[in-house]
Amino acid sequence: MTASSLGKVYLVGAGPGAADLITVRGMRLLAQADIVFYDALVQPEMLTYCPQAEQIAVGKRCDQASTQQRFINKMLVDAARKHACVVRLKGGDPMLFGRAQEELAELTAAGVVCEVVPGVTAALAASADAGVSLTSRGLARNVLFATARVGQGESPADWVAPVVAADTAVLYMGVKQAAEVAAALLAGGMRADRPLMIVENASLPTSRQWQLTLAELADVAGWNLSGPAILMIGEVYRAAAAIRVSEDKCWSNVA
Numbered sequence: 001m002t003a004s005s006l007g008k009v010y011l012v013g014a015g016p017g018a019a020d021l022i023t024v025r026g027m028r029l030l031a032q033a034d035i036v037f038y039d040a041l042v043q044p045e046m047l048t049y050c051p052q053a054e055q056i057a058v059g060k061r062c063d064q065a066s067t068q069q070r071f072i073n074k075m076l077v078d079a080a081r082k083h084a085c086v087v088r089l090k091g092g093d094p095m096l097f098g099r100a101q102e103e104l105a106e107l108t109a110a111g112v113v114c115e116v117v118p119g120v121t122a123a124l125a126a127s128a129d130a131g132v133s134l135t136s137r138g139l140a141r142n143v144l145f146a147t148a149r150v151g152q153g154e155s156p157a158d159w160v161a162p163v164v165a166a167d168t169a170v171l172y173m174g175v176k177q178a179a180e181v182a183a184a185l186l187a188g189g190m191r192a193d194r195p196l197m198i199v200e201n202a203s204l205p206t207s208r209q210w211q212l213t214l215a216e217l218a219d220v221a222g223w224n225l226s227g228p229a230i231l232m233i234g235e236v237y238r239a240a241a242a243i244r245v246s247e248d249k250c251w252s253n254v255a
C-alpha cells in the first residue's frame with residue numbers, strides 16, 4: 001500500500017463536554033469525516049455533527065488501558081487504509097493526557113499522514129465554571145497541568161514535588177484517588193490549609209464546583225462523583241467563594 005492511497009487521520013479535540021465548545025475546524029472535519037472514533041467523555045450531542053460518518057465508540061476502561069490503546073492504534077491505521085477522512089475525536093485537547101503521542105507514532109510509522117486539531121482542555125473549562133482565574137497578579141504566575149495517575153515504569157511520587165511547588169496546579173484524573181492524593185501532598189510538604197477547588201462536569205449544565213482545603217480532600221473519595229472531575233490547587237482558590245459565578249450564569253442557556 002502506498003502513502004498516496006492512504007487516508008488522512010485527524011486527531012480532533014472535542015473540548016470539555018459542551019457541544020458548542022468544539023472548534024469550528026473540528027466541527028467542519030466531523031461534517032466531512034467518513035469514520036469517527038470517539039472517546040467515552042465525548043457527549044452524544046457532538047455526534048450529530050457527523051451523521052454521514054460511521055461512528056465507533058472506543059471508550060477505555062482504566063484497568064485495560066494499555067491493551068485497549070494498542071487496539072485503538074490498530075483500528076486507526078486500518079481505517080486510514082479504507083477511508084479518505086478519518087477523525088479520532090478525543091475529550092478536551094488531544095495533546096494533554098490523551099495518549100495522542102502513541103496514536104501519532106503508530107500512524108506515522110504506518111505511513112499515515114496525521115493532523116492535530118486542538119481543543120479546550122478541562123482545566124480551562126473548569127476555571128470558567130468556577131469563575132477563578134488560573135493566574136492572578138501577585139498570587140499565581142505559573143500553572144502546572146499534572147496527573148497523579150502513574151504509568152508503568154514511573155515512580156509513584158514523581159508528580160508530588162512539582163504540584164507542591166506550583167503557584168496553581170491542576171490535577172487531571174486525581175479525584176477518584178483523592179485520599180491517596182491528599183496523603184501524598186501532605187507528606188510532600190503542602191500545608192493542610194492550602195485551598196483547592198473541585199469541578200465536576202465542567203462546561204455542562206450539570207457542572208458542580210466545590211471549594212475546600214487540602215485537609216478536607218481525603219473525604220472527597222467517598223462522594224462517589226459520577227461525572228469527570230478535576231482538582232485545582234492554589235492560593236487563587238482561597239477567596240473563590242466570594243467571586244463564585246452564580247447558579248444562573250447568563251451564558252448557560254446559549255444554544
Ligand code: SAH
Pocket residue numbers: 016017041090091092093094095096097098120121122123125126171172173174199200201202203204228229230231
Ligand atoms: N485530554 C483531556 C483530558 C483527558 S484525561 C483534556 O484535555 O481535558 C481525563 C480527565 O480529564 C478526567 O479524569 C478529569 O480529571 C478531566 N476532565 C475531562 N473532562 C472534564 C470535565 N468536563 N469536567 C471536569 N474534569 C474533566
